[in-house]
Each structure stands twice: as C-alpha cells, then as structure tokens.
Amino acid sequence: MIKSKSDNIYKFIMLTLLILACVIIVLPYVWMISNSFKSTKETLTDPNHLIPRNFTLKGYKDVLFDSPFLKWFLNSSFIALIVVTVVLFSSSLVGYIFSKYNFKLKGLLFMVLLATMMVPAQTTMVPSFLLISKLGLYDTLWAVIVPTCISAFGIYLCKQFCDEIPRELMESAKLDGAGDFTVFFRIALPQIRPAIGALAIFTFLECWNDYLHPLLYLSSTDQMTLPLALSYFSTAHSSNLSATMAASALIMIPSAIVFIIFQKQFIKGIAMTGMK
Amino acid sequence: MRSKKFILLVLIPVFLHVLVFMIIPIIGSGVISFLDYNPLRDNNTFVALENYKQLFSDGDFWKALKNTLVFVVVAVAANIVISLFLSAIITQFRSNRTRSFFRMMVFLPCIAPLVASSVVWGRSIYPTNGGLINLIVTSLGGKPLNWLGDARYLMMSVILFTLWADVGYNTILFSAGMDGIPTEFYEAAAIDGSGRWNQFWKITFPLLGRTFAFVLVMTVISYFQMFAQFNVLALKNGPQNSGLVLTSYIYKLAFTNKNMGYASAVSVALFVIIMIVTLIQQRLNKVDWEY
Numbered sequence: 001m002i003k004s005k006s007d008n009i010y011k012f013i014m015l016t017l018l019i020l021a022c023v024i025i026v027l028p029y030v031w032m033i034s035n036s037f038k039s040t041k042e043t044l045t046d047p048n049h050l051i052p053r054n055f056t057l058k059g060y061k062d063v064l065f066d067s068p069f070l071k072w073f074l075n076s077s078f079i080a081l082i083v084v085t086v087v088l089f090s091s092s093l094v095g096y097i098f099s100k101y102n103f104k105l106k107g108l109l110f111m112v113l114l115a116t117m118m119v120p121a122q123t124t125m126v127p128s129f130l131l132i133s134k135l136g137l138y139d140t141l142w143a144v145i146v147p148t149c150i151s152a153f154g155i156y157l158c159k160q161f162c163d164e165i166p167r168e169l170m171e172s173a174k175l176d177g178a179g180d181f182t183v184f185f186r187i188a189l190p191q192i193r194p195a196i197g198a199l200a201i202f203t204f205l206e207c208w209n210d211y212l213h214p215l216l217y218l219s220s221t222d223q224m225t226l227p228l229a230l231s232y233f234s235t236a237h238s239s240n241l242s243a244t245m246a247a248s249a250l251i252m253i254p255s256a257i258v259f260i261i262f263q264k265q266f267i268k269g270i271a272m273t274g275m276k
Numbered sequence: 277m278r279s280k281k282f283i284l285l286v287l288i289p290v291f292l293h294v295l296v297f298m299i300i301p302i303i304g305s306g307v308i309s310f311l312d313y314n315p316l317r318d319n320n321t322f323v324a325l326e327n328y329k330q331l332f333s334d335g336d337f338w339k340a341l342k343n344t345l346v347f348v349v350v351a352v353a354a355n356i357v358i359s360l361f362l363s364a365i366i367t368q369f370r371s372n373r374t375r376s377f378f379r380m381m382v383f384l385p386c387i388a389p390l391v392a393s394s395v396v397w398g399r400s401i402y403p404t405n406g407g408l409i410n411l412i413v414t415s416l417g418g419k420p421l422n423w424l425g426d427a428r429y430l431m432m433s434v435i436l437f438t439l440w441a442d443v444g445y446n447t448i449l450f451s452a453g454m455d456g457i458p459t460e461f462y463e464a465a466a467i468d469g470s471g472r473w474n475q476f477w478k479i480t481f482p483l484l485g486r487t488f489a490f491v492l493v494m495t496v497i498s499y500f501q502m503f504a505q506f507n508v509l510a511l512k513n514g515p516q517n518s519g520l521v522l523t524s525y526i527y528k529l530a531f532t533n534k535n536m537g538y539a540s541a542v543s544v545a546l547f548v549i550i551m552i553v554t555l556i557q558q559r560l561n562k563v564d565w566e567y
Binding site for chain 1: 279280282283286287290291293294296297298299300301302303304305308315362365366368376378379380381382383384385387388389390391392393394395396397398399400401405406407408411440444445448449451452472497500501503504507508523526527530531536539540543544546547550551554
C-alpha cells in the first residue's frame with residue numbers, strides 16, 4: 001500500500017519534469033511564431049505578451065515577396081533531391097559489392113573508405129574550397145552537390161545490412177541466369193530496405209540543414225540554400241526582426257510537420273543508424 | 277567474368293570521387309600548412325614549419341583551443357547527463373504512445389537547421405531588448421543578463437542553446453538502447469527490493485555500455501566541429517574572442533584574413549586533437565569491455 005503511494009508520487013514528479021522539458025523545448029518555437037506576427041516595433045517596445053496586440057503579416061510578406069525566398073527553397077530542394085538519390089544508389093550498390101564479392105585490394109579500399117569518415121569537413125575547409133574553385137564550380141549549386149554524392153557512412157551502413165542477406169538467395173537467382181545488376185535490384189535491394197530508409201532520412205537532414213558547405217561555396221544571393229540564406233537574411237535585415245522570425249518559421253515549420261507525420265520512421269532510423 | 281566488369285564499373289567512378297573530393301583535400305590540408313598561402317597572390321612560398329611555430333606564440337589560437345575544450349567538456353557532460361536522465365524517465369512509461377510522444381517532443385529541435393535555431397535564439401531569445409529569457413528571468417524576480425554581449429556569459433549561452441538543440445538526438449539513442457534491456461531484469465531487481473536509483477546504476481547503465489561508448493565518442497567528435505551556432509550567436513567571435521573556437525578561427529583565418537597556409541596548420545592541429553581524443557576514448561572503452 002505504502003509502496004504504491006510513493007510510486008505515484010515518483011511518477012507524478014517524473015511526469016512533471018518531462019512536461020517541463022517539453023515546455024522548454026516548445027517555448028522558443030512559440031516565441032518565434034509570436035514574434036513573426038508582431039511588428040518589430042512591438043517586439044522591442046512592448047514584448048511582455050505572447051499574443052500579438054497588433055497582429056500583422058508584414059514579416060511574412062517581406063520574406064515571401066521582397067526576397068528570393070522561393071528561389072532559396074527550390075535551391076535547397078534541388079540539392080537535397082539529387083544528393084539523396086545519388087547517395088542512396090551509390091551506397092547500396094557499393095555496400096553490396098563490398099559485402100558479396102571478392103576482389104583484389106578489397107580490404108585496403110574499405111579501410112580507405114572508413115578512414116575518410118574520420119576526417120571532419122571542418123579540417124579540410126581550405127583545400128576543399130580551392131578545389132571547388134579550380135573545378136569552376138564555385139557559386140553554383142553543383143559545388144554543394146558533387147562532393148557529398150558519395151557517403152562513406154552510407155556505404156558502411158549498407159554493407160552491414162547486406163552482410164545479413166543469405167548467399168543462397170543470390171546464388172539461386174544467378175543460376176536462373178540473372179545478371180549482377182538484376183540480382184542487386186531484385187534480391188539485395190528489397191532486403192536492405194530498412195537501411196535505405198534510415199539512410200534517406202539521415203542524408204536528407206544532413207543535406208537540408210547543412211550550413212558550412214553552402215557558406216564556403218555559394219556567394220550570390222540567388223544561389224543560396226535556406227540555412228545560408230537565413231543567416232544572410234538575418235544580418236542583411238537586422239532591423240526587421242519580424243521578417244527574420246517569419247523566415248525562420250517558414251524554414252522550420254515544414255520540416256517539423258514532415259517530422260511529426262513520419263516520426264516513427266525518423267526515430268527508428270536514427271536509432272538504427274546509431275546502433276549499427 | 278561478367279562480375280569483374282560489374283565491380284570495376286561501379287568502383288572506379290566511386291573511388292575516383294573519393295580520391296578527388298576526400299583524399300586530395302586531406303593531403304592538401306597538410307601540404308598547404310607548409311606554405312605561406314594566399315589565394316589572391318601568385319607566389320606562395322614554402323615556409324616549412326613556420327606556420328606550426330606560429331601556433332605556439334599565437335594568443336588567439338590558444339584562446340580558441342581553450343574555448344573549444346571548455347565547450348566540448350561542459351556541453352558533452354551536460355548533454356550526456358540530461359539525455360540519460362530524459363531517456364531513463366521516458367523508458368519507464370508503459371504505454372508505447374506516451375513514450376513515442378515524449379521522444380518526438382524531445383527530438384523536435386534536432387530536425388531544424390542548427391543555423392535557423394541559432395538565428396531564433398540569437399534574435400528572439402537571448403537579446404537584452406525583448407528577449408524571451410530575460411523576460412522570464414525578470415518576471416521571476418531575477419537580474420537580466422547580457423547573454424551574448426558579455427564575455428563572461430557568451431560561452432554559457434552557446435552551451436545552453438546547443439543543449440536545447442541537440443539533447444534529443446542522444447536521448448533517442450539511449451532510449452533505443454534501454455528498450456533493448458529485458459524487463460525481467462528490473463522485475464527481478466524490484467522483487468529483491470532494489471530501488472530505482474540502484475536499478476539504474478546496476479542494470480541500465482552497465483547494459484547500456486556499448487551504446488554509451490558510441491554516443492560519447494560521437495558527441496565529442498561532433499562537438500569539436502561545432503560551427504554554425506558560434507558563427508551566428510558569437511558576433512565577430514564575441515567580446516574579447518570569448519566565442520572563438522577552433523572551427524571559427526580556421527574560417528576566419530582562411531576566408532577573412534586570406535591566410536590559408538596558417539589556417540591549414542590550425543586545421544591540422546584540430547584534426548590531431550580530435551584523433552588523440554578519439555583514440556584515448558577507444559582505449560578507455562576497451563578497458564571497460566574486458567570486465
């Protein structure tokens with residue numbers, strides 16, 4: 001009897017702490033949205049209330065009509081679409097080859113691949129920038145796309161999953177006269193679907209949220225991606241707080257909605273790629 | 277025979293890409309660090325170890341190194357404690373829906389671009405004029421702080437922001453690890469009269485070993501590389517360079533000062549530091565493993 005009472009108190013305290021944590025997490029979002037509907041003047045002179053006294057859409061109008069917001073959105077989408085597609089394709093194919101074939105230098109090549117994963121992009125900023133300039137890609141979307149098209153992590157992840165496909169499955173398909181590509185597409189790919197899903201989420205997030213590479217490689221306003229554009233926008237229009245918050249909201253809300261819809265897959269994917 | 281063609285057809289372009297975009301930049305970083313390299317100049321001379329010698333007498337470098345270490349140690353420790361705590365609480369809920377609801381909430385900030393969150397915090401949460409934190413602090417009777425403009429508080433502010441933005445990721449990883457622990461262990465412990473605190477340290481924590489080692493290494497590595505929030509929150513690296521970290525110092529040297537040779541030397545230093553820390557951690561984890 002006593003135990004269950006202390007149990008309830010414990011549960012109550014834990015629930016309260018969790019709810020408090022959630023409030024802390026959500027509050028900045030709420031404040032961002034609130035400020036995006038206030039005029040900058042109201043935010044600065046009379047900030048002490050959550051619901052705007054004078055509800056205004058001016059911030060959103062400034063962002064959507066006086067800046068190339070749509071262009072930024074399209075740039076980000078274009079980059080993400082190509083990068084995710086190529087990374088998924090190349091990772092699964094190369095991971096499959098490393099898992100199911102034997103060839104000369106296999107061990108060495110795989111080691112090289114893993115070793116590149118250990119080198120953070122922040123430590124190769126200078127040569128990467130010079131390389132992109134030399135290749136004539138500077139200030140084009142391809143500067144961000146091309147270097148990220150092969151993912152060592154993706155290859156590693158797909159290899160791990162391919163290792164678990166029984167060899168007999170492929171042998172029998174080959175006996176039926178199927179070529180290497182066919183076996184890969186028909187037999188291997190369906191088997192590693194969970195890995196592909198997780199990799200898609202992971203690659204998309206990394207690409208969509210990337211700040212460093214666009215900052216290094218893109219300079220004209222028309223070529224920017226959303227994260228870069230936002231930091232540019234917030235400095236260029238530093239007196240227009242309302243528009244800055246509107247731009248932030250426009251960038252964050254869509255991904256938040258996508259996340260809430262697909263949250264199960266997201267969280268499973270993150271946990272899986274983390275654990276593997 | 278056909279298989280060989282298939283392998284070559286795939287691996288040759290892939291490894292050419294790896295060579296050009298990963299290996300050449302890595303070697304390039306080392307090579308440029310021995311040059312006095314300015315991209316706007318035609319003649320870039322070989323200066324041997326001059327750039328590395330300069331590191332030792334460069335006050336800004338040591339300041340950046342100190343700031344980076346403070347950030348990594350404090351933020352990683354706080355992140356691990358908070359995310360372990362949150363995942364431990366969340367895992368205790370029996371209902372799957374409650375668990376996934378709280379996990380979703382905690383993870384929410386992780387999907388937003390770090391830069392976007394930084395802008396929101398920098399312009400709406402931290403400002404002294406109309407910022408949310410100071411409004412809350414004053415309404416609770418506290419003294420408002422100059423979160424980003426005061427050298428004493430800037431690093432703390434960046435750490436608080438980073439925790440808000442990033443704790444969810446590790447919480448998910450720990451939760452996944454905890455879900456894998458059979459409930460029978462806890463039931464047995466409860467029958468033996470073991471308390472919750474005890475259960476956590478005697479069951480959850482040891483069985484989480486592998487996840488914990490992984491999370492720790494990954495978090496340390498990624499926190500050494502943090503850049504976006506410093507770039508946004510620490511305006512011009514903050515008062516008295518209080519927000520200068522190694523990544524932002526490399527960026528400043530290379531792209532503001534156009535001193536790419538020296539920037540590469542700092543890059544190599546950062547890389548070596550990350551390598552050493554990773555190796556030490558792996559050693560420590562191995563010792564743990566043999567128990």
